[in-house]
Amino acid sequence: MADVLIVGGGPAGMMAGLLFARAGVSVKVIEKHGDFFRDFRGDTVHPSTMEVLDQLGLLRRFLGRQHNRITSARIRIAGRDWTIGDLSHLDTPAPFIAMMPQWEFLDFLRDEAVAYPGFALAMSEPVAGFLEESGRIAGVRFASGGEERAGKLVIAADGRSSLVRSSGILPVETLGAPMDVLWFELPKTDDGGDALRGSVEPGRMVVLIDRDTYWQTAFLIPKGEELNVRARGLCWLRQEVSKAFPGMDFSGGLASDDDVKLLSVSLDRLTSWSRPGLLAIGDAAHAMSPIGGIGINLAIQDAVAAANILAGPLAAGANADPILIRVRKRREFPTRVIQAGQKTAQDRIIGRVLGEAR
Known part of the structure; x- marks a missing residue:
């Protein structure tokens, strides 16, 4: 029985799995698909994420994977071309955006995680629901009919269609989006x-x-x-x-x-990220607009915060339930700020521009 079951093998789930295993916590990531090849997953790995990889000693191997680098973008507005942004002067180990298909990034995280004996990955295992015992989430139920219990915690990292949303286990606040x-x-x-x-x-x-x-x-x-x-x-x-x-x-x-x-496209967030035995991170906790390509990077930061707060106590055998709320408190402010910026861009720019297509 793994201490931590992580539902979803996206950026948040795979990074959390790597970090918990690295800290000596046994963890199992459960992914419903048979591979990571999902074209809807984003490509933009920002300097903040690569700084995390550098701190973990993984940046060199990450950059050894096939990727493109951009320090700016070219945008055409009303027939005129503009070059926007310049990341080359940032004081960070990788002052650029790495354009890497997400399946490549997830393969990289998996390859790093399997080096730790406490890490396990189950592919082609759709989760249909959660096991609840005495008001506490105790594990998961598979679509195939089986069950698996978590020793200490279940983490929902299964994206914007997460079970915590569809089942109503955790409440959602919808901000809206004018586009698909x-x-x-x-x-x-x-x-x-x-x-x-x-x-x-x-x-x-x-x-x-x-x-x-x-x-x-x-x-x-x-x-x-x-x-x-x-x-x-x-x-x-x-x-x-x-x-x-x-x-x-x-x-x-x-x-x-x-x-x-x-x-x-959706823009929303959970008003509570946890309940006894359960924590939501990444898109499961906050669905981001594709504006700015920031979703992957917020998901990674969520995973880092969860591991920093919870891995030590879990490795020591403590009950993490009383401190789960600290993950949301650590991550809610940047989430709200970025979503506010995305909503402003949606409402004031994208919605108005696309409105002229009707």
Whole structure:
């Protein structure tokens, strides 16, 4: 029986698993998918996260993985190109954003974690619910019908569709979002130049992420307008991206409607992150807008805070229930500040720009 069961093998879950195992706490991460290859997971690893990796002695090996580096971004606004931001002067071990597909990042965390004997990872194990005993969360129930108990704590790191949300175990405060994102690949015929490009025009917003052999494309649409946009056809969608980035060749992309996926955007947070035997972190505790690509990095910071606060007492055999609330108190302020900024950008910029597309 592991001391800690972590539901969800995303950034928060895998980093928490690594840190708890490193501290001598036995931990098992339970991931519902058979691999980490989920295209909706983000790519942007910020300098703050790489500073954590540096402190753990992992930065060099992390940067040995395939990635692109950006110190700024190119954005096209009303037909004029701008270069924004300059991270190169930051006093940090990695003064840039590492654009690394999240499956690569999660593979890296797994490879580091398995070096510790107290770490275990179960793939293809969907969790259907929690075990509750005498008012305390004691373990998990699997969709296959089995059960597993946690020695001391269950951590929900299973994203914005977390069981703590769908089951109503922990209350959610919804902030709202005016947009969704269509997510698809387009061919890349040049060397990229910049790893991140954006375009803002009346009625249209598009982001291109350089993945070496193709552009991962985020096409923003008004919330709930997926069917109307899809009805215009793939040719229209490809033409809109071409208009957003004149001079770039996207011919040959989007062969099927199945090539276009919907990312439903939400912005919300739990008003309580814990109850006896249970703690929520990452997107399970606070669903972030994709604005700024900050979600991965907040999830990592949550995992660090949870390990810093809880690993010592758990390793010493203490009951962590009385101190679970300290994780939320440590992490709630930066979460609220960033979400407030995202909501302002959504309401004052994105909502208004996309409103002109109706």
